[in-house]
Amino acid sequence: MNITAKGEHIRRVFVIDALRTPIALRRGGLSRVRPEFFGAAVVRELLRRTGVAGGDLDAVFAGNAVGTGGNIARLMSLSAGVPQAVPAVTIDMQCASAAASISLAFAKIAAGQADAIIAGGMESVSLQPVRVYAEGDERREQLAATGGRYYTAQFSPDDLREDAMLRGAERVMERESVTRAELDRWVLESHRRAAQAERDGVFRPWMLPLHGATFDNTDDDLARALRLADCMRDEGIKPRMSQKLLDRMPLLFGEGSLLTAANACRTNDGAGFLLLTSEAFAKAHGLVPHMEVLATAATGVVPSESPRGAQATAEQLLAREHLAWTDLAAIEFNEAFAVIDVLLERTHPEIISRYNQHGGALAYGHPYGASGAILAIQLLAALQKQGDLGLISIAGAGGLGEAILFRRR
Template structure:
């Protein structure tokens, strides 16, 4: 088995739905990142490319992206759909390909345009045609579990977990405040600027609110009505963006004299109750750490995708002494969540978080619709 290294990882700015990127197709966003990676890494050959996407037009849009980026026609491309965990799954697959000797250099990550999410229609013969809310076969949100056709199933899953665990609105809002404050501090310090590829002259993440306050959060209405806890402040925004990484074998790194960013130590994919998808982040990280013989206390950086603040609350309750290394620069509550790209965004942030910590090991983990989860463990090389 080959060692697998991250040569580089880049992302676009993360932009809100119907914002600056509202007319830019996801494959175009991804191509901007891939072109920059090829140039920065001086790549003369790529063995393959894997791209995550959750709500695009379907088909193999990673192939479209690769061609738009100017990669040779001979480079194979495949699109991965694990919903929110798509980019992380794509990177895990690329890791497996490199580790098993199926090429020296793979590009992997994901892309998303929530702004251009198409309205789809079930075939009239499909029993779900009449089961969608309007009974006309049309839907935006795919089905994630048998018997569940709700378009807001992810939100309801997060509320369900919060209720089962007795999580309070105050606990959730404390994490929203932390996320925005840390993200704003990261922007001010410029710690992520070298990971961001401008698109059409735009280089700013537009979801971060430096002046987010408890007063503002307290005024937000409950998303699911009286007796619930989640608001727009404690659930992530919907976004557009792309992020990709170059993964290379140890042989390639040595032959080319490259200095990689990090070594991938392992990956894990885990399934669970689809009605409680937020549990997937910590559950998957737990499995990977156990497999590696590591503890959270051994890590210098931890990045979970905070699609909902309940994910953060569960982590703090389980590992209070590790919160200092958790989402060091804030998370998706501030930046946003371009579904198919978020796993690779976490990788970019994890690398910089390890740098800020002075090196060591870290983990990223992301929950996905249907009760899925994907995690990746790193060791910083630089």
């Protein structure tokens, strides 16, 4: 068996198209729809508008972080009408799950093991189940007050608290001497940019509104499930976000802390997927790509300071590809916390005009398993205005990061 040496015969990988749902609030317009169903709606529409048959896919990769477990990607794929012969894989890298799905699809296609993969993710925090540690698991005793029940998985060996991510952000703010003014400025800017993007219809080409009549002409399980949806636009953007409102925000950890419900993003419902193919597949099917995937990177940071993962991974990817930040026309980080923005601005102020140009998760929200694909769509929109190279990066719970480098076609 011949193993291809690194760098030899690596095939080009293209993003043919991308699509997402609107990002819904918890208990908002998607709260009565299971994530495999609104994810399936995106996959079905992505196939329809590209003209690619489901049977031509080699796989479906879907990120999911807080769902019911099992292989929810398989449920979604079958619900979308993808033939049963096409395998589906669920990927859990928490916040970075969709980005990890895209990276895996890139690697499979680049290595010649696949030609066409749908990759991305879906999440419903509205339907997030309560879990219970089993008898005999010492964590059940540690959570005796709740009977061993929990919503959020353990991300670090030495911290079982469900607010570990929030405390990690607070810890980074304290260690970097971040100020409330720095955080507030980014919250206001994120909502301002997002509101402008919504007024301009920036994401309309890549958004699938979902409401009761979306599939009125179809009578199957998916169509019936989607009749419970009523989500026509991104629900979290606050065009009237103001300093006065921010000043009234309570501090989540009491006097002396900095974290508020405004400078930490909301958790949301939503789905986003990309169709990635080889160059040969695109040519054979007459497909015109939007972007090319050039490289990916993943890394780990201190688990108790997970917000550092986005910049650390982006730095690693740029160094590996011998690129500078100024070589990038667009940069998209997941704004899980405003401290992520503050640290990037402090270290690379020269690129801030190219960063999160249409706002970020502080405004839109964060449907964990889908956010990496949503970032790719935001990057696509930014690159269509100007520029060639772009990068997305996202920090994940437990001190992880995933970054992807794209080129506009």
